[in-house]
Amino acid sequence: MLAIDAVGVTKKYKGSRMLALSDISLKVESGKVFTLLGRNGAGKTTFVRICATQLTPSSGTIKVLGHDILQNASEIRNLVSIVPQEGRPLRALTPWDHVYNWLKIRGEGSSSAREKTEDILRKLELYEARNRPAMNLSGGMKQKILVAMAMATKAQLLFLDEPTIGLDPVSRRQVWSAIKQWKSNGGSILLTTHYMDEAEILSDYIVIIDKGKIVAEGTIQELRRIIPQNMRVDVSKDGLDVNSLSSYGSVVDTGGGMLRVFTFESAARELSELAIRHNVSFTVSPVTLDDVFVHLIGQTIDKGDTNGVGQNERN
Amino acid sequence: MLPVRQAFLIAYMTGILWLRRNPISLVFTAISPFSLLFVLYVATDGAAVHFAVAGSLVMALVGYGLALGQDISFYKTEYKIQDVFVASPVSPLTYMMGLALSELLFGLPALIVLAGLVVSFGGSLLSIPLLIATILLIWGSMSSMGFFLSSHMLHMRNATQIISFVNVVLAVLPPVFYSIDIVPDALRPLAYALPTTHASLMLQYIIGETPIPADWSLGFGFAVQAAYLIGFVILARTRAIWRES
Numbered sequence: 036m037l038a039i040d041a042v043g044v045t046k047k048y049k050g051s052r053m054l055a056l057s058d059i060s061l062k063v064e065s066g067k068v069f070t071l072l073g074r075n076g077a078g079k080t081t082f083v084r085i086c087a088t089q090l091t092p093s094s095g096t097i098k099v100l101g102h103d104i105l106q107n108a109s110e111i112r113n114l115v116s117i118v119p120q121e122g123r124p125l126r127a128l129t130p131w132d133h134v135y136n137w138l139k140i141r142g143e144g145s146s147s148a149r150e151k152t153e154d155i156l157r158k159l160e161l162y163e164a165r166n167r168p169a170m171n172l173s174g175g176m177k178q179k180i181l182v183a184m185a186m187a188t189k190a191q192l193l194f195l196d197e198p199t200i201g202l203d204p205v206s207r208r209q210v211w212s213a214i215k216q217w218k219s220n221g222g223s224i225l226l227t228t229h230y231m232d233e234a235e236i237l238s239d240y241i242v243i244i245d246k247g248k249i250v251a252e253g254t255i256q257e258l259r260r261i262i263p264q265n266m267r268v269d270v271s272k273d274g275l276d277v278n279s280l281s282s283y284g285s286v287v288d289t290g291g292g293m294l295r296v297f298t299f300e301s302a303a304r305e306l307s308e309l310a311i312r313h314n315v316s317f318t319v320s321p322v323t324l325d326d327v328f329v330h331l332i333g334q335t336i337d338k339g340d341t342n343g344v345g346q347n348e349r350n
Numbered sequence: 351m352l353p354v355r356q357a358f359l360i361a362y363m364t365g366i367l368w369l370r371r372n373p374i375s376l377v378f379t380a381i382s383p384f385s386l387l388f389v390l391y392v393a394t395d396g397a398a399v400h401f402a403v404a405g406s407l408v409m410a411l412v413g414y415g416l417a418l419g420q421d422i423s424f425y426k427t428e429y430k431i432q433d434v435f436v437a438s439p440v441s442p443l444t445y446m447m448g449l450a451l452s453e454l455l456f457g458l459p460a461l462i463v464l465a466g467l468v469v470s471f472g473g474s475l476l477s478i479p480l481l482i483a484t485i486l487l488i489w490g491s492m493s494s495m496g497f498f499l500s501s502h503m504l505h506m507r508n509a510t511q512i513i514s515f516v517n518v519v520l521a522v523l524p525p526v527f528y529s530i531d532i533v534p535d536a537l538r539p540l541a542y543a544l545p546t547t548h549a550s551l552m553l554q555y556i557i558g559e560t561p562i563p564a565d566w567s568l569g570f571g572f573a574v575q576a577a578y579l580i581g582f583v584i585l586a587r588t589r590a591i592w593r594e595s
């Protein structure tokens with residue numbers, strides 16, 4: 036069974052002239068992590084909220100776990116769990132209060148609620164802080180409370196709208212491993228994120244949307260092939276003849292005095308040698324999802340950090 | 351059975367746990383209903399005390415319903431907690447009941463004192479069930495009204511304005527703190543159209559110290575009150591925004 040089966044979903048908010056979603060059709064397989072990528076305002080949250088029965092579409096049909104979102108919303112609500120974008124825990128309540136009582140509200144018995152609460156709080160490293168009011172916790176810890184509430188439930192489908200926003204690198208990895216475990220227990224996930232490394236590590240399938248339309252979809256491998264070259268070389272602008280770089284591949288100005296050349300292995304090697312000869316700093320790495328994203332959305336974004344997978348730095 | 355359990359758990363989370371971690375907030379909600387009572391008592395040298403007690407009790411209950419509205423819009427826009435509840439097995443009415451119960455909990459100290467005053471004036475233990483029924487009716491209709499209003503207000507600033515406006519219309523302008531005899535004949539139907547007029551009259555009836563108009567009866571009061579309760583619950587069930595569109 037499909038976790039989500041959306042056909043021709045369109046959404047126009049009241050009082051808005053633009054379509055937030057335009058004719059979106061996609062299928063999310065059960066037991067998979069399905070990721071929506073897109074710039075701010077692309078329509079990710081809108082789509083998630085429609086699927087999670089929080090918002091009605093203007094047209095189109097969606098089945099979630101086999102149930103129609105308009106006709107059988109209550110069946111769906113028994114089977115899903117969400118982390119809303121920019122949610123906040125209740126100030127005076129502790130992590131334990133949130134998770135434990137939420138599980139009981141969702142029908143869990145006391146002893147199993149206690150067990151699951153302890154388990155998720157430990158996994159997300161909130162256990163030490165379990166009895167501290169949320170208002171005394173850091174922003175990332177507050178965010179983790181919401182993640183814990185959603186991931187402690189026995190829902191079949193999780194909606195995670197930017198779940199790791201504001202989390203430190205270690206905390207993010209804790210959430211990632213919770214997500215992987217959720218999946219290995221057979222659960223499905225619809226994820227949105229702006230972190231490309233997160234999408235790369237977690238996703239089984241990715242859909243990139245822009246201005247409410249799907250612009251690309253596929254597995255990581257399929258998406259990487261959208262860029263014809265498989266390597267990229269980041270070099271400093273100074274000391275190199277910028278025009279000659281285009282003979283190595285396609286050149287993108289990534290700002291901060293850096294250029295990125297998309298190319299193949301052999302040309303990457305030549306380019307590296309050129310950089311060494313001119314004593315210019317450079318980095319060679321495989322093409323990432325980040326590159327695909329920027330390539331597709333067609334904008335140059337100033338990226339100070341080039342967090343490529345398998346980065347290979349030389350001077 | 352589950353919805354009842356859910357409502358109590360929501361009340362436990364947002365009421366009892368909140369109070370346990372933040373007991374000082376109880377002091378404020380407990381004191382505020384007595385401000386007008388104090389002013390009226392002092393200003394009339396005690397003469398208006400019966401009206402003042404009935405009025406304060408009604409106003410407090412209106413306040414809890416409206417505070418519920420405010421809380422709900424806060425939970426919705428600021429905390430996004432309503433999003434979490436919408437995409438869960440909790441129904442809107444259960445959510446409303448849970449938060450309304452927790453509001454009642456915050457108001458309990460003041461309610462007990464005011465209800466105690468009503469009974470001590472009325473002097474009869476038999477009036478206690480009547481009093482409780484009256485309180486529950488007003489609480490229920492005001493809470494569902496608060497829920498209904500809140501879900502239509504998208505911005506917090508707006509919410510506060512609407513809430514103070516409704517408070518004036520329901521608890522200040524109509525004969526809640528004063529005798530309905532003062533209301534000109536032409537405006538009486540208007541006064542009788544508001545649930546709070548009847549709530550105050552019911553309390554005055556229980557106290558038994560102020561004249562009750564000939565054209566009013568306890569049954570009339572109950573009927574209007576119940577109609578509002580049913581009406582607002584239906585509105586909250588069908589028209590309150592749970593899933594947005």
Ligand SMILES: Nc1ncnc2c1ncn2[C@@H]1O[C@H](COP(=O)(O)OP(=O)(O)OP(=O)(O)O)[C@@H](O)[C@H]1O
Pocket residue numbers: 048049051055073074075076077078079080081082120
């Ligand atoms: N309640 C609303 N009323 C009107 N327009 C809205 C509303 N919510 C979102 N929009 C509009 O719909 C479009 C899509 O918004 P959405 O929140 O789905 O984007 P997003 O992809 O989640 O962005 P982000 O990455 O910033 O979270 C935007 O143009 C936004 O302005």
Ligand SMILES: [Mg+2]
Pocket residue numbers: 079080081120196
């Ligand atoms: Mg969003």
